[in-house]
Amino acid sequence: MxxxxxxxxxxxxxxxxxxxxxxxxxxxxxxxxxxxxxxxxxxxxxxxxxxxxxxxxxxxxxxxxxxxxxxxxxxxxxxxxxxxxxxxxxxxxxxVAYDELRKALKEIRAETGFKITGFGDMSVEEVAEDANLDVEKARRAKAKEYNESFIFDEPEEKEGVLFDKIIDKGFSYTHGGRYYNIHGKNxxxxxxxxxxxxxxxxxxxxxxxxxxxxxxxxxxxxxxxxxxxxxxxxxxxxxxxxxxxxxxxxxxxxxxxxxxxxxxxx
Ligand SMILES: [Mg+2]
Known part of the structure; x- marks a missing residue:
């Protein structure tokens, strides 16, 4: 088989x-x-x-x-x-396409005032530094198409509000290690x-x-x-x-x- x-x-x-x-x-x-x-x-x-x-x-x-x-x-x-x-x-x-995820993240930032920094907000050099990658690896890591990774620089008790906002807008999330991720629910x-x-x-x-x-x-x-x-x-x-x-x-x-x-x- x-x-x-x-x-x-x-x-x-x-x-x-x-x-x-x-x-x-x-x-x-x-x-x-x-x-x-x-x-x-x-x-x-x-x-x-x-x-x-x-x-x-x-x-x-x-x-x-x-x-x-x-x-x-x-x-x-x-x-x-x-x-x-x-x-x-x-x-x-x-x-869901990256642009839509970026748009949702910007809306959430405007609606809540949360300190949210996505890979799309950072230069390749900043991603390299933050993720401890060399510049070439950072360039590849930044080339997201169906997911956006972001830093959520707020106290943990505010996570619930963030997650609710993501769901309300029709998306889904995962959290592993340093980065949070927003992506389509499918x-x-x-x-x-x-x-x-x-x-x-x-x-x-x-x-x-x-x-x-x-x-x-x-x-x-x-x-x-x-x-x-x-x-x-x-x-x-x-x-x-x-x-x-x-x-x-x-x-x-x-x-x-x-x-x-x-x-x-x-
Ligand atoms: Mg693994």
């Missing part, structure tokens, strides 16, 4: 701090030689995904901006389906995984799906696959969720990733 691997990047296939993945190279090669699709399912932008696809030599579809859109290389599947043609990809959009890693799984089934008949993640924003993906797995995080623990048949890898980041791939795929 065809196996399909859905994987988060930061903190999972890539080390959370320095983005290295050396430990995973032999397993990546083994997956490629078996033609097992490796589908990135990440908060990263299109250029960030393209950077890692190129570097790792992966040619499979990928999910950007936390489920904002699915990019499928032209002619990847043998059949046609509804999508937007764009630069060699067939794109299935689930999220932008969801789980929905994107389900759509792609259906496409893979049309191509291959029965498939088995495996998903690997490390944090909150992976939960919808983990719920949408047959075999969910989490890798150990930098604090030595695992994402706190109870899911039937969830596999908890002993290894952290890329080492845990290899463990999952060896156990369930190779």
């Amino acid at each position: 065809k196996q399909i691997l859905f994987t988060d990047l930061d903190g999972t296939l890539l080390d959370l701090y320095d983005y290295t993945y050396d430990a995973a190279i032999p397993a990546l090669d083994a997956l490629k030689s078996r033609n097992t699709p490796i589908v990135f399912c990440t908060a990263k932008t299109l250029p960030e995904n393209e950077y890692y696809r190129e570097e790792l030599g992966i040619k499979d579809p990928f999910i950007v901006d936390n489920g904002g859109a699915i990019f499928i290389p032209d002619k990847y599947f043998s059949f046609e389906f509804e999508c937007k043609n764009r630069n060699g990809y067939c794109v299935v959009e689930l999220g 932008a969801d890693k789980g929905k994107a995984v389900k759509i792609l799984t259906e496409l893979f089934k049309r191509e291959y008949g029965e498939v088995k799906t495996i998903g690997i993640g490390d944090s909150m924003n992976d939960i919808p993906m983990l719920k949408a696959v047959e075999q969910p797995a989490v890798v150990r995080n930098k604090k030595g623990g695992w994402l706190d969720i109870s899911l039937t048949n969830l596999y908890k890898a002993q290894g952290e980041g890329p080492e845990g990733w290899v463990e999952v791939v060896e156990k369930f795929v190779l």
Whole structure:
């Protein structure tokens, strides 16, 4: 049966701090030689995904901006389906366009007076400094299309008002680490995984799906696959969720990733 691997990047296939993945190279090669699709399912932008696809030599579809859109290389599947043609990809959009998200954020700022600073308000150099990235990485991180990340420089008790405003305007939010995110309410890693799984089934008949993640924003993906797995995080623990048949890898980041791939795929 065809196996399909859905994987988060930061903190999972890539080390959370320095983005290295050396430990995973032999397993990546083994997956490629078996033609097992490796589908990135990440908060990263299109250029960030393209950077890692190129570097790792992966040619499979990928999910950007936390489920904002699915990019499928032209002619990847043998059949046609509804999508937007764009630069060699067939794109299935689930999220809302960046301009609309920016507009909503500006309205919220005007209505509440909250100190909100989006990536769109910052220069590439400011993003580099704030996110501790080099300028090239910051340029790719800033190229958001279906999500806007922002700093909310207010006391935590004001979060509720912020979240209500986002919902009132018809959008959704996530919060992880330093940044908050505003996005369309249909932008969801789980929905994107389900759509792609259906496409893979049309191509291959029965498939088995495996998903690997490390944090909150992976939960919808983990719920949408047959075999969910989490890798150990930098604090030595695992994402706190109870899911039937969830596999908890002993290894952290890329080492845990290899463990999952060896156990369930190779
Ligand atoms: Mg992650």
